[in-house]
Amino acid sequence: MEIVASWPASSPLAGVGAWARRAEDLGFDVMHVPETIHDPFTVAALALANTTTLTVRTSMVVAFARSPMLTAYTAWDLARFSGGRFQLGLASQVRGNIIGRYAAPWSEPVARLSDYVAAVRASFESFQTGAELNHDGPHYPLTRLQPYFNPGPLDVAAPTIWTGGVNRGMCELAGQVADGFVCHPTNSHPTMISSAILPALQTGCERAGRSGLPRLIAGPQPLMAASYDDLAAVRDARRPELAFLYSTPAYRPQLAMFDLEDLGEELTAMAARSDWAGLGDHLTDEVIDRLVPQGTFATLPDVLATWYAGLCDGIVLGVPDAPDDVVRDLVRRCREID
Numbered sequence: 590m591e592i593v594a595s596w597p598a599s600s601p602l603a604g605v606g607a608w609a610r611r612a613e614d615l616g617f618d619v620m621h622v623p624e625t626i627h628d629p630f631t632v633a634a635l636a637l638a639n640t641t642t643l644t645v646r647t648s649m650v651v652a653f654a655r656s657p658m659l660t661a662y663t664a665w666d667l668a669r670f671s672g673g674r675f676q677l678g679l680a681s682q683v684r685g686n687i688i689g690r691y692a693a694p695w696s697e698p699v700a701r702l703s704d705y706v707a708a709v710r711a712s713f714e715s716f717q718t719g720a721e722l723n724h725d726g727p728h729y730p731l732t733r734l735q736p737y738f739n740p741g742p743l744d745v746a747a748p749t750i751w752t753g754g755v756n757r758g759m760c761e762l763a764g765q766v767a768d769g770f771v772c773h774p775t776n777s778h779p780t781m782i783s784s785a786i787l788p789a790l791q792t793g794c795e796r797a798g799r800s801g802l803p804r805l806i807a808g809p810q811p812l813m814a815a816s817y818d819d820l821a822a823v824r825d826a827r828r829p830e831l832a833f834l835y836s837t838p839a840y841r842p843q844l845a846m847f848d849l850e851d852l853g854e855e856l857t858a859m860a861a862r863s864d865w866a867g868l869g870d871h872l873t874d875e876v877i878d879r880l881v882p883q884g885t886f887a888t889l890p891d892v893l894a895t896w897y898a899g900l901c902d903g904i905v906l907g908v909p910d911a912p913d914d915v916v917r918d919l920v921r922r923c924r925e926i927d
Contacts, residue, residue: 590926591618591903593806595648596632598625605632606639612908613643616920621648621678621771621905630663637671645671648771648808649680649753652705653698654691657729661712664748665740673745678771679706680753683839696728699758704728706750706766717742751803755840757789764793769804771905774831775840777809778880779896785842787900807897808905812883813919815911820885824877829869831877836860836868847879886915890922898926 594617596608612620620636620643622629629647636645645667650660660677667675681687681698688695704726711724715734719742722734749768754760755776763770772786782805790802812827814820834840836856844853852871859868877883884892886909897904906923909916 590897590901590924591804591806592920592923593617593619593621593646593808593903593905594908595621595808595810595905596623596636598623598627602627602631602635605635608908609636609640609643609645611913613640615908615913615916616924617643617906617908618924619644619646619676619903621646623648624651630667633667633675634670637667637674640674642674644674644676646676646751646771647678648751649678651682651687651691652679652702653681653687653695654693657705657708658712658731658734661709661716662740664709665713665716665743668745668748669740669743671745673743673747675748676751676769677709677748678751678753679709681759683837699762701728702752702759703762703766706752709750713747716740717747755842757785760786760789761793761796763803764790764795764799765797766793767803769806769902771806772808772901773840774808774810775834776843777807777905778843778846779807779900781843781846782807782900784846804902805900806903806905807901809882809896810905810907811889811893812877812881813886813889813907813909815886815915817885820883824874824883827881828872828877829865831881832856832868832872833860833865835872843880849876852876886911886919890919890926893923894926 594612609620622632629650633645633647664677681702684695687693708724708726708729708731711731715722716739722731724731751769751771752763752767753771753773755773794802812823814823835844835853838857841853855871856868882892882896893904
């Protein structure tokens with residue numbers, strides 16, 4: 590099982606190098622870089638500059654806020670700089686953020702992201718082969734790349750392209766075009782993966798004539814601590830973030846799967862009123878226990894094996910606040926899940 594360390598999005602840039610080195614030393618295979626309050630490519634560059642074996646994957650870059658050519662240039666640079674250790678994760682984000690936070694165009698997101706991925710791949714092909722760039726896409730036509738602007742071929746692995754999402758259309762798209770798919774924290778429950786995500790990925794693969802599924806990473810962000818008393822405090826700290834995520838209508842399918850639609854509607858209404866402080870009060874321990882795997886450092890590997898063995902290729906674990914020897918053993922045991 591690939592074990593992924595998710596970089597805390599609120600961390601300062603000055604600490605990225607040390608954090609990435611520690612994740613590498615603890616045995617993590619991959620570092621995920623989110624996009625919230627920092628530029629993810631800047632964080633990725635800092636992480637790659639301070640490590641030698643760790644794979645760094647954006648999870649996820651907001652595609653629609655950027656030109657696909659600029660994204661391709663940056664991914665190509667990071668792959669060359671790191672000796673092939675960079676992977677590009679792309680996602681759509683939601684309409685309100687694309688328009689209101691990024692002032693970027695919005696249209697049907699599945700079709701738009703499909704064209705975006707194709708445009709990035711066309712750019713990669715031109716970089717690598719020198720062939721004329723001629724991507725005649727409906728959203729991102731790319732038809733001009735003079736030799737002066739072409740960075741030239743890589744002698745290391747080109748960036749693989751990963752996508753993420755929640756609804757069936759995005760999952761099917763991953764099956765069609767992506768090398769890998771990262772489940773959102775709100776759709777990483779094993780029931781959701783087995784009953785919705787894997788069938789959608791398979792449908793996408795069949796539609797595209799692909800013979801195998803993309804690699805699948807579950808992103809449950811499990812709750813963990815040294816003791817069960819400490820675990821209660823960790824749960825309380827995580828409660829507001831989970832409630833915020835589930836207040837987004839697009840992120841509610843997992844709630845519906847557990848007959849929690851009323852909770853989702855209440856959280857959405859509170860978010861519409863900007864009632865942020867009260868969101869977490871509605872996500873009870875009972876609800877969190879149903880949605881998120883959790884355990885002590887000693888018991889969590891067995892919990893994750895029960896949830897995910899045979900179901901996915903990797904798990905986003907996070908880096909707990911614990912001594913290095915404890916975390917190293919935790920990572921080792923989780924990697925042994927198959």
